[in-house]
Amino acid sequence: MLIKKSKIAALLTAVAVAITGCGPFTGFSVYDVTSGDSGIETMSDDALISVGFSQLGSESTWRSANTESVKAALSTNNGFFLIYDNARQKQEKQFKAVRSFISQRVDYIVICPVIQEGWDVVLTEARDAGIPVILLDRNISVNDESMYTSFIGEDMYAEGASAGKWLEEHLEKQGKSEDDINIVVIEGTSGSSAQEGRARGFGAIAARNMNWKMIASAKGEFTQTKGKETMARLLREFDDIDVIVCQNDDMAFGAIEALNEAGVKTGGAGDPILISFDGTRKALELVKEGVINVDVECNPNSGELLAQIINGLEAGKEIKKTYYMEEKVFTKENVDEYIEDRNY
Ligand code: GZL
Numbered sequence: 001m002l003i004k005k006s007k008i009a010a011l012l013t014a015v016a017v018a019i020t021g022c023g024p025f026t027g028f029s030v031y032d033v034t035s036g037d038s039g040i041e042t043m044s045d046d047a048l049i050s051v052g053f054s055q056l057g058s059e060s061t062w063r064s065a066n067t068e069s070v071k072a073a074l075s076t077n078n079g080f081f082l083i084y085d086n087a088r089q090k091q092e093k094q095f096k097a098v099r100s101f102i103s104q105r106v107d108y109i110v111i112c113p114v115i116q117e118g119w120d121v122v123l124t125e126a127r128d129a130g131i132p133v134i135l136l137d138r139n140i141s142v143n144d145e146s147m148y149t150s151f152i153g154e155d156m157y158a159e160g161a162s163a164g165k166w167l168e169e170h171l172e173k174q175g176k177s178e179d180d181i182n183i184v185v186i187e188g189t190s191g192s193s194a195q196e197g198r199a200r201g202f203g204a205i206a207a208r209n210m211n212w213k214m215i216a217s218a219k220g221e222f223t224q225t226k227g228k229e230t231m232a233r234l235l236r237e238f239d240d241i242d243v244i245v246c247q248n249d250d251m252a253f254g255a256i257e258a259l260n261e262a263g264v265k266t267g268g269a270g271d272p273i274l275i276s277f278d279g280t281r282k283a284l285e286l287v288k289e290g291v292i293n294v295d296v297e298c299n300p301n302s303g304e305l306l307a308q309i310i311n312g313l314e315a316g317k318e319i320k321k322t323y324y325m326e327e328k329v330f331t332k333e334n335v336d337e338y339i340e341d342r343n344y
Contacts (some may be wrong), residue, residue, distance in 0.1 A: 005320050009133055020101045048081040049108065049310060052101025054115035056138070057089040059189075062252040065344030066137060066300035079325030081305070089114055089189070089221075095122045102129045107135045115191035116141040123147035132313060136302055139193040145321070150309055152302050152323045157195050157297045157326050160201020162329050167243065167292045168205060170273065173255070181212045183243040184234050185238075186227055186251050187219035194222075194298075198247050198277060221253040227254025235262045243273045249283035252276035252292060265293045279330055282344035287335045299325035301344055 027096035051074055055067050067084070074080040091114050102125055103107050109131055111117060126133050127147060129302040135151040141178045142148075151324060171177050183206070188195040199217070206212045216234055218321065220227040234241065235258060244266065246252035252274065259266055267290040276283055279297035286292040302325055312319055330338060 007332070015275070019094070042096055045204040046071075047079070049079055049102075049314060050081040050083070050106040051108045051110055051310065052083045052085070052097065052104070052106040053110045054085050054087060054094045054097040054101075054112065056087050056094065056112045058086055059089060060224075060278070061280045061282065062248060062250075062298065062300050065224075065280075066302065068266060069301045069303035069344075070110070070136070071303070074310075078307060079311075085105060087114065087273055090147070091115055091118060098122050098126060102126055102131060105129070106131060108313075110136050110306065112137045113140045114138070114189060114194075116193050116196065117191060128160055133239060134306065134309065136306060137300075139271040144306065149313070150319050150321060150323065152305055152309065153325065154194075154298050154327060155324045156197025156298075157201040157204075159277055159327065160198035160203070161205055161294050163200070163245065163294065164202045164205025166296075166301070166329060166331070167275065170293065178211060181209075181216045181242045182238065182240050183245060184215060184238065184241050185217040185245040186219055186230050186234075186247065186255060188220060188247040189322065190219060195247060202245060212264060213252075219248065220248075220254070222248045224250040224254040224257075227251030228258045229254070231255035231258035232262070235259070235264065241272050243244070243275065245275045247277055248282045248298075249276050249278040249295065251285060252286075256286070256291060265291075267293050279342070280344055281339065282333050284339045284342060287330050287332060288339065290332055295330045297327040297330060299327055302323075314339065 053070060057221060058064055071082065071084065074082040083106065085097035087097060094111065094114060098109055098111065098121065109126055111133060113135060115137060120142050123133055123142065124147065131150040135148050137153045139151055139153065171181065206214055215238060218230045218234060220230050228252060231254065244255060246255050265271045272289065273293045275294050276292050277298055278294045278296050283292055283295050287295050305323060309319055
């Protein structure tokens, strides 16, 4: 679908007036409606695919990498005109952004949904406007799956199950398969497919180990600050924690701060086991040091696949409903093979 300069100009004016209240501005490839910063290079092509991207926030290292992956892949040089909005964890802001994209008649809408519920109405509006919606990273619960064209992201249930299977094997090696194991979980954003999927996946493995005691699940909101607060509270409540599951690296970083302040080491023989998710470089360095025992990868670099799928749709190709990113499980035994390649 070719988008003429006239439409881009109208799009830019609409964005400018709608967001900043001031007049049109000259060419750029990415307009960040959150900060009002214009992008980098002037537009060279007059045939651009316009994409409205509703990103849920900037809460973690992972999220920043995911945003950068999309901006790099959906650049003007690659044939795209990207309008980026950061909803700062608020679903209402995502609804507002999607409705703004609809009013600007973009060619595609991409959403990283902060939580699973509540999307039926706004996605019906996008469908009525004839604008395909692609879900990125997190998934949604809708009555009618035709509301979105495709989901590109991670299999969160599999990630949770991988962490549980690793713990089974680790306890077996330690000769602790029959011991009572007290487990606390610091969970990400409540109601997100990441929090819910990882909890269900790990929970399925825990259910087949009757000696595993899930003594607490607490909110960490995927942030380092909240992860630290929650870990400090759990340390005050429990003095016999054997396993700490953090549903992302940023919460693990916060938990480690609280553990250090309480004089509690993790990862070594007799220490609490620390399990994390995402596989950021900083976390893999802690895996290498033996502070984090295992880190289940959640790959944020989905921008290129997103661009391929949009180009495929433009070319009328058959597109799958679901695309899962390739993911690994990092431990002290294999981390050296991958740590140098981490770009986030
Ligand atoms: C998972 C993603 C999660 C990451 C967190 O796909 O949605 O959100 O695990 C991020 O780091 O905040």
